[in-house]
Amino acid sequence: MDDLLIINAMLLPLTSAAAAIIHPGFVRIKGDRILQLGAMVRLDAGVAARRTLDAAGMVVMPGLINGHTHAPMTLFRGLADDLPLMTWLQEHIFPAEARWVTPAMVYWCAKLAAAEMLRAGTTCVADGYFHEEAVAAAFLDAGLRAVAAQGIIDFPAPGVADPADNVDAAARFIENWRKDTLIRPAAFCHSPYTCSPATLQQAKAMTRRLGTKLFIHLAETREEADQCQARFGLSPVRHLDRLGVLDSDTVCVHCVWLDNGDLDILAARGAAVITCPRSNMKLAVGTAPLTEMLSRNIPVGLGTDSCASNNALDLFNEMGTAARLHKVHSLTPTTLPARQVLQLATRGGAQALGLEAEIGSLTPGKKADLLLLDCQTPELTPFHHQDLLVYAASGHNVRNTIINGRLVMENRTILSFDLEETMHRVRELADRLNR
Ligand SMILES: [Zn+2]
Structure with a gap:
């Protein structure tokens, strides 16, 4: 007996950018995995399931x-908008974090972020913060798959009073979570301007030893690139490369200020990139050379960055923004077609996070992480093809979210935890912050 059977769907497997919609189609789920999928005419009449979802009028x-x-930065959403990155970070975000970030704040605010993401069809997230054990606990309680990375920074941070302990603290976090099936632990060096060469090398040695990913914000602003050049005589990418930090388990976030030599180095080392167009636009830092990355086969995924610099965690909006931004930036309407953007938000992200064997497409044997999106709305009618998902859909169109074979949202109601309680807790924290 199957656990879940989805029928009559407009199936979009996204196994490649060219993969077509199968309509009407079915998906069979057993335990945490996809068992079979295909056209309804191929569904064996003898198939029985504990639960059947009729997905007529929905994209699956x-x-x-x-x-x-x-994720925990939901508390700081809208706290300080319309500022340059360094002013925003140093005068608003870092002081607020020093004062307000506790394990309880991290837990409730990450859970709120999880709710926002589940309701927008996000089934896996890569997070980086302090007290990351509380983020991991929140995601686990929410049923959200995650790569959770403990932050490393060379000044006293929440939960790590002595910066000399920052790499060891991350190692302890990774050891504690390495056996979990839903949460993959990792480390996150904040940036080359907040982590010394020694810290970066120690963090890389530690994550290599423990077989996990190392994330880092890299080449986000021109100011960062200029500072790196002044201090080390190298671009941020060349600086990391000289330290031996770049390899196929390094995930570089932003990568806006790269020259062709930097791009060649990232490609040669097999490093991955996460691009965050809405955050880059809001902080006015520039446009990442995305087509140049993709032409070099650098694994690229799409991220929202924190909702303090976005200000939302909706990847549908992020996809639409990415597609439009790179067109206007190149003055070429054929740049970054919608189908390529759909790949970035699914298989590209899975590849960048080292999870391609498990998630990123609807494929028998992979984990059953999928979303059901209602197309019977004015903005999605008529539904000619999947490009509409990039240009007209938003997270609000998602009806059901399934992770690891488990229905975590049904008819837009979160089933895995009490959303009202979570919003109440975050409002209480915000009241104290505003007092
Ligand atoms: Zn970030």
Whole structure:
């Protein structure tokens, strides 16, 4: 007996950019995995399931993968908008974090972020923050798949009072979570301007030893690139490369200020990139050379960054923004077609996070992480093809979200935890912050 059977769907497997919609189609799920999928005419009449979902009028596709966020920062959403990155970070975000970030704040605010992401069809997220054990616990309670990375920074941070302990603290976090099936632990060096060469090398040695990913914000602003050049005589990418930090388990976030030599180095080392167009636009840092990355076969995923610099965690909106931004930036309407963007938010993200064997497409044997999106709405009528998902859909169109074979949202109601309680807790924290 199957656990879940989805029927009559507009199936979008996204196994490649060219993969067509199968309509009407079915998906069979047993345990945490996809057992079989295909056209309804191929569904064996003898198939029985504990639960059947009729997905008539709905697109069924792989859950979206948010390659980069700082989930607990939901508390700081809208706290300081319309500022340059360094002013925003140093005068607003870092002081607020020093004062307000506790394990309880991290847990409730990450859970709120999880709700926002589940309701927008995100089934896997890569997070980086402090007290990451509380983020991991929140995601686990929410049923959200994650790569959770403990932050490393060379000044006293929440939960790590002595910066000399920052790499060891990350190692302890990774050891504690390495056996979990839903949460993959990792480490996150904040940036080359907040982590010394020694810290970067120690963090890389530690993540290599433990077989996990190392994330880092890299080449986000021109100011960062200029500072790196002044201090080390190298671009941020060449600086990391000289330190031996770049390899196929390094995930570089942003990568806006790269020259062709930097791109060649990332490609040669097999390093992955997560691009965050809405955050880059809001902080006015520039446009990442995405087509140049893709032409070099650099694994690229799409991320929202924190909702303090976006200000939302909706990957549908992020996809639409990415497609439009790179067109206007290149003054070429054929740049970054919608189908390529759909790949970035699914298979690309899975590849960048090292999870391609498990998630990123609807494929028998892969984990059952998928979303059901209602197309019977004015903005999605008529539904000629999947490009509409990039240009007209938003997270609000998602009806059901399934992770690891488990229905975590049904008819837009979160089933895995009490959303009202979570919003109440975050409002209480915000009241204290505003007092
Ligand atoms: Zn970030």
